[in-house]
Amino acid sequence: QLYTVPFGPTTIQTVCPLILDKYIELRYGKRSPCQYPFADGIAEEFSVRLPSSIDEATNVTEVVVRDIFQADRSQAEMNFALENWYVPKKQREEWWKQRGNQQQMVYTDQIPNLNKVEVDNSMSAGCRWGMNNTLKVIGWNAERGTFWNKFYGMVDSMDDIKEPHVILMNEMDIGMARSGNVHTVRRLAHKLGMNYAFGVEFLELTRGTREEQESTEGQRDALSLHGNAILTKCIIGESMILRDPLDHRYFSDKAHRGINANGYEVRLGGRMGLFARIFEQPVKTLDFEEGKLPTDEGYYNYLNRLPPHFVVGNVHKLGESKNNRKWLWNYYGFGHPPLNSTLYEGKGIDLPTQQKGVIIQGDFGPKFCALGGLTKVNKNSDKTFRVKCLPNGKANIGPLAADYFCTNMKSNHPVKVTPSCDWSNKNSPLTLADHAIVSTVVQGREDAARDIT
Numbered sequence: 001q002l003y004t005v006p007f008g009p010t011t012i013q014t015v016c017p018l019i020l021d022k023y024i025e026l027r028y029g030k031r032s033p034c035q036y037p038f039a040d041g042i043a044e045e046f047s048v049r050l051p052s053s054i055d056e057a058t059n060v061t062e063v064v065v066r067d068i069f070q071a072d073r074s075q076a077e078m079n080f081a082l083e084n085w086y087v088p089k090k091q092r093e094e095w096w097k098q099r100g101n102q103q104q105m106v107y108t109d110q111i112p113n114l115n116k117v118e119v120d121n122s123m124s125a126g127c128r129w130g131m132n133n134t135l136k137v138i139g140w141n142a143e144r145g146t147f148w149n150k151f152y153g154m155v156d157s158m159d160d161i162k163e164p165h166v167i168l169m170n171e172m173d174i175g176m177a178r179s180g181n182v183h184t185v186r187r188l189a190h191k192l193g194m195n196y197a198f199g200v201e202f203l204e205l206t207r208g209t210r211e212e213q214e215s216t217e218g219q220r221d222a223l224s225l226h227g228n229a230i231l232t233k234c235i236i237g238e239s240m241i242l243r244d245p246l247d248h249r250y251f252s253d254k255a256h257r258g259i260n261a262n263g264y265e266v267r268l269g270g271r272m273g274l275f276a277r278i279f280e281q282p283v284k285t286l287d288f289e290e291g292k293l294p295t296d297e298g299y300y301n302y303l304n305r306l307p308p309h310f311v312v313g314n315v316h317k318l319g320e321s322k323n324n325r326k327w328l329w330n331y332y333g334f335g336h337p338p339l340n341s342t343l344y345e346g347k348g349i350d351l352p353t354q355q356k357g358v359i360i361q362g363d364f365g366p367k368f369c370a371l372g373g374l375t376k377v378n379k380n381s382d383k384t385f386r387v388k389c390l391p392n393g394k395a396n397i398g399p400l401a402a403d404y405f406c407t408n409m410k411s412n413h414p415v416k417v418t419p420s421c422d423w424s425n426k427n428s429p430l431t432l433a434d435h436a437i438v439s440t441v442v443q444g445r446e447d448a449a450r451d452i453t
Helices: 017-028 060-076 080-086 091-097 104-108 148-157 185-194 208-216 299-303 323-331
Strands: 003-006 008-015 119-122 134-144 164-173 195-204 225-232 234-245 266-267 270-279 310-314 356-361 386-388 394-400 404-407 410-418 437-443
Touching: 003 104, 017 195, 060 185, 080 119, 080 234, 104 266, 104 410, 134 148, 134 310, 134 356, 148 185, 164 310, 164 356, 185 225, 195 234, 195 270, 225 270, 225 310, 234 323, 299 437, 356 437, 404 437
Parallel strands: 134 164, 310 356
Antiparallel strands: 003 008, 119 195, 134 437, 164 225, 195 225, 195 266, 234 270, 270 310, 356 404, 386 394, 410 437
């Protein structure tokens, strides 16, 4: 009898998995529950839980197969991305052939639902703020998200980043060969038991940098998506993307320093920020139309009737423009920016009655905080880029300070910088990303009495 079992984003038929596992153990001295891709066969497969004991009196094989299939299928699912953002490989190749013609915005406008946000609130039923309305927040530019499972291990075990309310992440892949052709955010969210929101920053028209292309020679990208994410135990509502027009240099194979990996990255899309309101319990919120943000008095009356919430956001190199300033102030719930002021003047005040505060994080310029009426929390000495992991628990981080937190709330302790290192092999550590992990705790304002009838 053949059994259907998960194999990456699809399934295959095989003999009874328990029999196959036993054969692999006896023949090769390895353990594997028929996962894709196979690990070294020694370490426990992180995405599958097998029963600790087997009751011979019941048909547990059926149960095991079903549980493995359901668990892996849920984590491997990319249905939202396929239904909303899928661009056929042929079309991606056609756009790549047009690289450098400065028609990047024409092609970007043809990407389906580019500003639509994937939100999944099925992982967690809700959350509780910390004592005195505190919120623990982690930020990380994960450089593709390839080592999402190693990052989970850090969050699960390290006190400085353990049990966060919110994780804000840059540079996460969906369907890229360099990161295993998986939904890196969804797999991490499943492991952490967190809800998530994901927004596309770029449709990648190559397999990445020169090194990434060399390491994935002969492979293909399933979906070619790269973007930002918000993960939280809380309920996510009112997600929004704010996006800059795409600079022509991103759509070129000519080397542009700090832009396109010496010409190896060719992209469509645009630098962006992903924002949302988070709630302790499920609540009905508005859905924004693409490119439209309500700013009239009726919208603020609506915000006043929402339950207690925080505004959170993750930003990746979004420009410091007058238009972005207007959008940020309105979405943050601060109203219009002060009249006759410069781009960086004015302090944001929470106008919605039950809004506890705003905190965003990401990889952007040091003045971006002030653009939205927020204050930068990081110290100038908080170096976060570039990370190099060294033997025996040591690391070099620098010379740049980036990965800033911006907020209008009180910060309860200084920003903590954690090297993105896996020291399970002390003599040969693994650098998980070129940016360090940052964390902080902020305190929101107390609830205000209000009539919700």
